[in-house]
Amino acid sequence: MAKKAKKKETPRVNEELEGFNMNINSFGEISSSFSIDKINEFLNKNVDDKKLRDREERNDKKKKG
Known part of the structure; x- marks a missing residue:
């Protein structure tokens, strides 16, 4: 039986x-169809960073007090 092509x-x-596409070549180098800056901008806008939550709150408290 012949295998079905995926x-x-x-x-x-x-x-x-x-x-958006990412590829890894034979040397292990990652290449992307988008620039790193565009990816970081998207992540900063859409992903909540748990490590930075407390920092922002502390800075707000210092400004008030």
């Missing part, structure tokens, strides 16, 4: 990241 499906992504 269709290469693109994963579902946020609309802002449409067309």
Whole structure:
């Protein structure tokens, strides 16, 4: 029996990241279709960083007191 060819499906992504691809070459280098700055901007806007929550609150308290 012949094996069925798998269709290469693109994963579902946020609309802002449409067309985003990452590849790892034979040397282990990561290449991306988006710049690191654009990826970081997206993450800063959409992902809550647990480590930074307390820092922002402390800075607000210092300013008030």
